[in-house]
Amino acid sequence: xxxxxxxxxxxxxxxxxxxxxxxxxxxxxxxxxxxxxxxxxxxxxxxxxxxxxxxxxxxxxxxxxxxxxxxxxxxxxxxxxxxxxxxxxxxxxxxxxxxxxxxxxxxxxxxxxxxxxxxxxxxxxxxxxxxxxxxxxxxxxxxxxxxxxxxxxxxxxxxxxxxxxxxxxxxxxxxxxxxxxxxxxxxxxxxxxxxxxxxxxxxxxxxxxxxxxxxxxxx
Amino acid sequence: xxxxxxxxxxxxxxxxxxxxxxxxxxxxxxxxxxxxxxxxxxxxxxxxxxxxxxxxxxxxxxxxxxxxxxxxxxxxxxxxxxxxxxxxxxxxxxxxxxxxxxxxxxxxxxxxxxxxxxxxxxxxxxxxxxxxxxxxxxxxxxxxxxxxxxxxxxxxxxxxxxxxxxxxxxxxxxxxxxxxxxxxxxxxxxxxxxxxxxxxxxxxxxxxxxxxxxxxxxx
Numbered sequence: 001x002x003x004x005x006x007x008x009x010x011x012x013x014x015x016x017x018x019x020x021x022x023x024x025x026x027x028x029x030x031x032x033x034x035x036x037x038x039x040x041x042x043x044x045x046x047x048x049x050x051x052x053x054x055x056x057x058x059x060x061x062x063x064x065x066x067x068x069x070x071x072x073x074x075x076x077x078x079x080x081x082x083x084x085x086x087x088x089x090x091x092x093x094x095x096x097x098x099x100x101x102x103x104x105x106x107x108x109x110x111x112x113x114x115x116x117x118x119x120x121x122x123x124x125x126x127x128x129x130x131x132x133x134x135x136x137x138x139x140x141x142x143x144x145x146x147x148x149x150x151x152x153x154x155x156x157x158x159x160x161x162x163x164x165x166x167x168x169x170x171x172x173x174x175x176x177x178x179x180x181x182x183x184x185x186x187x188x189x190x191x192x193x194x195x196x197x198x199x200x201x202x203x204x205x206x207x208x209x210x211x212x213x214x215x216x217x218x219x
Numbered sequence: 220x221x222x223x224x225x226x227x228x229x230x231x232x233x234x235x236x237x238x239x240x241x242x243x244x245x246x247x248x249x250x251x252x253x254x255x256x257x258x259x260x261x262x263x264x265x266x267x268x269x270x271x272x273x274x275x276x277x278x279x280x281x282x283x284x285x286x287x288x289x290x291x292x293x294x295x296x297x298x299x300x301x302x303x304x305x306x307x308x309x310x311x312x313x314x315x316x317x318x319x320x321x322x323x324x325x326x327x328x329x330x331x332x333x334x335x336x337x338x339x340x341x342x343x344x345x346x347x348x349x350x351x352x353x354x355x356x357x358x359x360x361x362x363x364x365x366x367x368x369x370x371x372x373x374x375x376x377x378x379x380x381x382x383x384x385x386x387x388x389x390x391x392x393x394x395x396x397x398x399x400x401x402x403x404x405x406x407x408x409x410x411x412x413x414x415x416x417x418x419x420x421x422x423x424x425x426x427x428x429x430x431x432x433x434x435x436x437x438x
Contacts, residue, residue: 016289016290017287017290038325040259040261042259042268044266044267047303048231048263048333049261049262049268049269049270049303049305050268050305050333051306051331052331053307053327067236070235086267088259088272090259090272092257095357097357099365100365100366100367101349101353101367104353104360106257108257112269112271114269134320134323138314145316145405146318146320147320148320148321152321174420175422181365182424187363187421187429189421189425190420191416192417193414193416193417195412195414196412197411198410198411200406200408200411201313201411202407203393205401206407206408212406216406216410
């Protein structure tokens with residue numbers, strides 16, 4: 001059943017440029033989303049675009065983000081019609097240096113999600129989403145922290161965006177120089193971009209008898 | 220003269236949340252922009268938001284991006300009125316683990332630029348912008364590559380966005396737990412997020428007598 005393997009293509013998710021880099025494969029999309037935790041969320045305010053970095057988590061075919069109930073953007077999502085958004089996640093994997101300036105490029109993996117974000121009101125779904133937002137960044141952390149109390153829950157808006165109109169775009173490999181440029185004397189290849197974590201820094205007021213938890217030590 | 224030190228604040232650049240993290244200081248904004256090279260560019264298409272990752276470079280108080288002249292988005296910027304955009308750059312510096320789930324956060328530095336992008340038509344400015352786009356990612360590389368020829372220039376659209384309506388947002392430091400949570404048994408602190416570069420990977424067809432250039436070896 002193709003529909004379970006891939007997202008349906010739409011005018012918005014079929015790129016006009018570099019179509020060979022596009023993918024609608026669910027596993028590809030999920031893997032890119034699960035590797036990150038900061039997205040860039042775009043919406044329209046007073047007719048103009050706004051793009052803000054925010055945290056997200058995936059639960060099955062749903063993405064969750066959260067914010068203050070006082071946020072103007074999230075207030076927009078509270079109304080019945082929801083808030084039209086574009087949510088984009090990008091990982092940069094390498095800088096591609098070609099002999100020609102024109103063919104310089106970036107190796108990257110990105111996912112673009114179009115849809116309507118809505119505020120979640122069901123308490124059970126809100127609790128699940130908030131746990132997911134913590135565990136998506138640091139797996140296992142939700143159980144090792146104090147969960148939100150009533151006052152905090154009242155101050156927190158949870159946004160949901162279903163994965164329906166989605167595509168990934170992936171570039172890998174070396175430079176694609178034109179044949180007539182191959183003899184030029186310029187070094188060409190890929191400078192890999194790496195990401196990682198430093199040693200955990202305890203809070204100044206942390207009880208020194210509390211050890212670094214295993215879910216951090218193993219990263 | 221305050222106007223030369225800071226960008227003028229507008230309704231769009233004064234945040235409703237965490238105003239203590241906001242800055243309109245030019246040096247702060249420039250430093251954040253200059254450390255990155257991938258932005259998330261938002262615009263409105265058929266009334267809906269679109270957010271795409273793209274490369275950018277700063278030249279003084281101008282940002283440049285480029286793309287194919289066939290791109291629908293860039294075609295929008297060709298018209299006299301230009302294309303209203305929001306260009307956002309984000310660096311993630313650390314994951315902040317508080318005792319409470321609610322106070323979990325991210326240390327980050329971001330810049331949000333609102334404005335109207337316009338296609339650059341002046342040949343000298345286009346050449347300067349294209350060099351800047353290469354040098355912004357790998358300083359010194361523009362001189363060590365073949366510059367665009369007439370055909371490539373004809374296929375390349377250069378977008379310009381002036382830095383006028385701009386703000387930065389910066390979070391640093393440890394968790395801000397509530398006093399009543401300080402005795403909880405959960406580890407708290409910051410997991411630093413690091414970025415770097417791996418060893419350069421030569422193109423498969425690179426003449427092995429061409430050494431890795433100094434501008435890569437020293438990164």
